[in-house]
Amino acid sequence: xxxxxxxxxxxxxxxxxxxxxxxxxxxxxxxxxxxxxxxxxxxxxxxxxxxxxxxxxxxxxxxxxxxxxxxxxxxxxxxxxxxxxxxxxxxxxxxxxxxxxxxxxxxxxxxxxxxxxxxxxxxxxxxxxxxxxxxxxxxxxxxxxxxxxxxxxxxxxxxxxxxxxxxxxxxxxxxxxxxxxxxxxxxxxxxxxxxxxxxxxxxxxxxxxxxxxxxxxxxxxxxxxxxxxxxxxxxxxxxxxxxxxxxxxxxxxxxxxxxxxxxxxxxxxxxxxxxxxxxxxxxxxxxxxxxxxxxxxxxxxxxxxxxxxxxxxxxxxxxxxxxxxxxxxxxxxxxxxxxxxxxxxxxxxxxxxxxxxxxxxxxxxxxxxxxxxxxxxxxxxxxxxxxxxxxxxxxxxxxxxx
Amino acid sequence: xxxxxxxxxxxxxxxxxxxxxxxxxxxxxxxxxxxxxxxxxxxxxxxxxxxxxxxxxxxxxxxxxxxxxxxxxxxxxxxxxxxxxxxxxxxxxxxxxxxxxxxxxxxxxxxxxxxxxxxxxxxxxxxxxxxxxxxxxxxxxxxxxxxxxxxxxxxxxxxxxxxxxxxxxxxxxxxxxxxxxxxxxxxxxxxxxxxxxxxxxxxxxxxxxxxxxxxxxxxxxxxxxxxxxxxxxxxxxxxxxxxxxxxxxxxxxxxxxxxxxxxxxxxxxxxxxxxxxxxxxxxxxxxxxxxxxxxxxxxxxxxxxxxxxxxxxxxxxxxxxxxxxxxxxxxxxxxxxxxxxxxxxxxxxxxxxxxxxxxxxxxxxxxxxxxxxxxxxxxxxxxxxxxxxxxxxxxxxxxxxx
Numbered sequence: 187x188x189x190x191x192x193x194x195x196x197x198x199x200x201x202x203x204x205x206x207x208x209x210x211x212x213x214x215x216x217x218x219x220x221x222x223x224x225x226x227x228x229x230x231x232x233x234x235x236x237x238x239x240x241x242x243x244x245x246x247x248x249x250x251x252x253x254x255x256x257x258x259x260x261x262x263x264x265x266x267x268x269x270x271x272x273x274x275x276x277x278x279x280x281x282x283x284x285x286x287x288x289x290x291x292x293x294x295x296x297x298x299x300x301x302x303x304x305x306x307x308x309x310x311x312x313x314x315x316x317x318x319x320x321x322x323x324x325x326x327x328x329x330x331x332x333x334x335x336x337x338x339x340x341x342x343x344x345x346x347x348x349x350x351x352x353x354x355x356x357x358x359x360x361x362x363x364x365x366x367x368x369x370x371x372x373x374x375x376x377x378x379x380x381x382x383x384x385x386x387x388x389x390x391x392x393x394x395x396x397x398x399x400x401x402x403x404x405x406x407x408x409x410x411x412x413x414x415x416x417x418x419x420x421x422x423x424x425x426x427x428x429x430x431x432x433x434x435x436x437x438x439x440x441x442x443x444x445x446x447x448x449x450x451x452x453x454x455x456x457x458x459x460x461x462x463x464x465x466x467x468x469x470x471x472x473x474x475x476x477x478x479x480x481x482x483x484x485x486x487x488x489x490x491x492x493x494x495x496x497x498x499x500x501x502x503x504x505x506x507x508x509x510x511x512x513x514x515x516x517x518x519x520x521x522x523x524x525x526x527x528x529x530x531x532x533x534x535x536x537x538x539x540x541x542x543x544x545x546x547x548x549x550x551x552x553x554x555x556x557x558x559x560x561x562x563x564x565x566x567x568x569x570x571x572x573x574x575x576x577x578x579x580x581x582x583x584x585x586x587x588x
Numbered sequence: 589x590x591x592x593x594x595x596x597x598x599x600x601x602x603x604x605x606x607x608x609x610x611x612x613x614x615x616x617x618x619x620x621x622x623x624x625x626x627x628x629x630x631x632x633x634x635x636x637x638x639x640x641x642x643x644x645x646x647x648x649x650x651x652x653x654x655x656x657x658x659x660x661x662x663x664x665x666x667x668x669x670x671x672x673x674x675x676x677x678x679x680x681x682x683x684x685x686x687x688x689x690x691x692x693x694x695x696x697x698x699x700x701x702x703x704x705x706x707x708x709x710x711x712x713x714x715x716x717x718x719x720x721x722x723x724x725x726x727x728x729x730x731x732x733x734x735x736x737x738x739x740x741x742x743x744x745x746x747x748x749x750x751x752x753x754x755x756x757x758x759x760x761x762x763x764x765x766x767x768x769x770x771x772x773x774x775x776x777x778x779x780x781x782x783x784x785x786x787x788x789x790x791x792x793x794x795x796x797x798x799x800x801x802x803x804x805x806x807x808x809x810x811x812x813x814x815x816x817x818x819x820x821x822x823x824x825x826x827x828x829x830x831x832x833x834x835x836x837x838x839x840x841x842x843x844x845x846x847x848x849x850x851x852x853x854x855x856x857x858x859x860x861x862x863x864x865x866x867x868x869x870x871x872x873x874x875x876x877x878x879x880x881x882x883x884x885x886x887x888x889x890x891x892x893x894x895x896x897x898x899x900x901x902x903x904x905x906x907x908x909x910x911x912x913x914x915x916x917x918x919x920x921x922x923x924x925x926x927x928x929x930x931x932x933x934x935x936x937x938x939x940x941x942x943x944x945x946x947x948x949x950x951x952x953x954x955x956x957x958x959x960x961x962x963x964x965x966x967x968x969x970x971x972x973x974x975x976x977x978x979x980x981x982x983x984x985x986x987x988x989x990x
Contacts, residue, residue: 188757189790194702198852248834249627290858418591426653434862463864
């Protein structure tokens with residue numbers, strides 16, 4: 187047989203997470219594994235209204251091929267919102283011309299990988315970092331270097347050391363707001379110091395901000411893109427967590443030089459993101475109370491975060507630690523040293539509850555004593571029940587381990 | 589500055605077609621350059637009805653994350669339609685499990701490039717071939733080998749010779765129905781002989797079929813996928829030309845082994861194509877007369893083809909040849925030997941008419957005495973006027989050349 191795949195695809199067998207996560211789709215399993223928004227947050231009435239209006243008002247435009255960088259009305263609406271939010275924090279005004287619409291932020295990650303990475307180049311990431319980004323970049327076969335990270339974010343001194351001694355660093359990928367998987371939000375001081383280091387070395391940064399709008403408490407902290415005199419930051423935002431992931435709409439903001447390369451890839455990748463959904467969201471932003479809608483989401487998710495954290499406090503063994511995120515969709519659980527969240531997974535599945543084992547978030551170090559929990563998707567009673575089951579699994583696993 | 593792009597993106601400057609085609613967007617230019625369907629063919633009333641129904645009936649499902657291979661309802665509807673059309677012609681029944689939904693057929697091309705091509709691998713194509721496919725594959729840096737092609741399609745004996753003597757051929761990319769750019773439809777005999785050669789060498793084939801449904805006259809000719817005992821064909825279909833390109837919906841059909849690789853890339857590329865548009869089209873196929881709609885499109889396009897061909901006959905100099913396609917969106921014009929369609933382009937733009945110069949469709953040979961005309965987009969009088977202007981340009985160019 188003369189079917190020969192490319193080198194990277196020949197090697198790639200698919201994540202061993204696949205079969206494991208397939209288990210979580212069984213209907214009687216309580217899954218904390220996904221990163222799904224709560225369906226009740228989708229503004230269906232409004233999204234139906236704009237669907238009709240877009241087709242009525244300019245159906246021929248919405249249904250035709252569109253520009254590879256995206257529908258200008260949506261790019262303008264995004265620029266306006268970012269400028270309203272971040273210019274007061276010091277961000278240079280974003281021109282809609284510097285925005286590219288992507289089919290979910292995943293596509294922005296993938297295109298970024300192709301624009302920057304050759305085989306054996308280095309990508310720096312938080313330790314741990316988002317597995318979807320790691321998966322997208324992995325198609326270009328880089329080496330991942332995990333930069334030490336604590337509860338304030340990436341540690342700038344460690345980053346400096348690594349940049350001083352590492353060749354072929356193409357960019358740094360970070361999620362400063364309510365990180366996936368940890369839920370950690372970088373402090374202002376950390377962000378400033380991080381950008382000082384980045385500016386010194388002139389290394390591009392991918393600032394992934396899917397969760398910044400899901401802030402439950404505390405003041406908003408300025409994004410990296412507002413501390414970026416050399417325009418090294420590629421900023422990524424998405425409508426998946428604030429509006430609806432099924433629309434698959436996100437965006438990148440970056441400097442002209444990088445954007446031109448991104449656009450070359452985008453055009454060859456899918457010509458453009460669907461015009462019709464872009465127009466729907468642009469019209470939604472123009473005519474409805476998007477900010478009010480986001481506030482409602484935050485209220486719901488803050489409540490569910492509390493339900494989950496209270497249950498954890500009540501039921502989990504005391505030597506199991508977890509984060510208390512002030513936003514986002516996830517919290518991060520640390521097992522005692524020497525434990526393996528993959529082994530624990532079997533105990534959990536027996537009790538019909540699931541999570542994502544943490545090792546996939548550590549592509550270099552592969553640490554095994556962590557796992558990720560999602561608190562946004564399930565109803566209160568399901569969260570409480572699931573945490574109880576997980577506590578049982580933990581107790582049984584820890585007992586057997588002794 | 590420490591911004592270093594990947595090797596391929598460092599080299600890639602963007603097609604020099606870009607600035608040239610930008611000219612064609614000027615409002616007073618008659619453009620035959622794009623591949624745009626006629627907006628009046630978009631079934632807006634029906635697409636509005638399904639947009640509302642999908643949101644009302646299962647809005648939460650439509651707006652949530654979906655499976656990377658696509659919405660099963662749409663995959664099933666596509667499998668049913670293909671089986672209805674092609675099983676009587678000998679195709680093995682397509683299982684919806686072997687279908688992947690993509691964001692336009694462009695994404696299927698891009699993913700195929702990533703699944704198969706390493707730098708300096710060989711991709712065989714018709715001479716000439718579709719520039720969007722060439723652009724997508726080019727991101728993986730293959731060598732393109734143009735297989736000699738005549739008015740019956742690719743010449744199997746030439747293909748056999750090339751396969752016998754060429755290393756690292758990863759796949760063959762072909763458009764057997766109303767090809768882009770030539771409008772040529774492969775004869776049945778050519779298809780059979782082509783598949784004999786392919787089956788002998790066991791080389792994967794990408795059968796791109798965006799235009800097969802736009803058949804104006806003659807009997808339907810069996811697709812390559814119906815002559816494929818070894819399941820080497822990756823079949824690609826799209827809704828862009830039959831329904832609306834703004835939905836960005838297309839599909840691939842391939843064997844399990846290839847599909848698994850495609851799926852790995854798809855998941856990392858954008859997680860999935862938008863769920864909401866997938867459900868809309870599935871519902872459209874189920875509840876409306878898709879076949880009747882396609883017939884109406886064909887009637888319109890056949891008429892416009894005739895308007896253009898009649899005008900060409902009437903106005904073009906007699907030493908300029910062109911194809912008379914029996915379907916699709918394009919025809920192909922051949923200038924006398926030694927002419928250059930890029931030079932002619934200046935004469936055309938002066939007279940406010942545009943086309944795509946042919947050299948971009950010949951990535952290896954770069955032949956310059958051809959250009960492509962689209963006949964689907966413009967109204968009758970605009971087509972007639974544009975062809976007249978083009979005839980003027982031709983006459984002036986040929987006179988100056990003497």
